[in-house]
Amino acid sequence: MSLIKLTFGGRNPSAADAIGKGKLKVVKTDKFYGTEAVCVIGTLVEGALSVNMCIPEKNAKIQSLESNYGDDYCVKEGAKVTLMVLGINKSDFNTGDDIQFQKLAVIAGKPKGRLIIA
Numbered sequence: 550m551s552l553i554k555l556t557f558g559g560r561n562p563s564a565a566d567a568i569g570k571g572k573l574k575v576v577k578t579d580k581f582y583g584t585e586a587v588c589v590i591g592t593l594v595e596g597a598l599s600v601n602m603c604i605p606e607k608n609a610k611i612q613s614l615e616s617n618y619g620d621d622y623c624v625k626e627g628a629k630v631t632l633m634v635l636g637i638n639k640s641d642f643n644t645g646d647d648i649q650f651q652k653l654a655v656i657a658g659k660p661k662g663r664l665i666i667a
């Protein structure tokens with residue numbers, strides 16, 4: 550077990566889901582050869598970030614997230630995070646811009662499919 554998990558063990562992905570929104574201040578954006586996602590490096594200003602959160606006005610979502618406080622989610626305001634975001638272009642955000650992320654809405658409805666028990 551890592552020191553980070555021992556220190557911040559009480560924080561988990563459900564904490565990020567419960568907050569449901571986050572604001573990131575962009576430090577740098579970059580595009581890597583062979584991937585559709587854009588790498589966004591920034592600072593978590595408020596809220597939380599986790600994989601699959603989206604930018605509603607861009608129809609974009611977080612594919613992966615890494616920080617000093619763990620992978621796939623971050624609830625530590627002021628933390629530096631690296632995101633791979635699908636659905637945006639490198640030129641969409643500049644240094645100093647703020648990006649608002651929201652939790653994806655889960656559409657509840659009637660289950661589909663059939664189960665046959667023999």
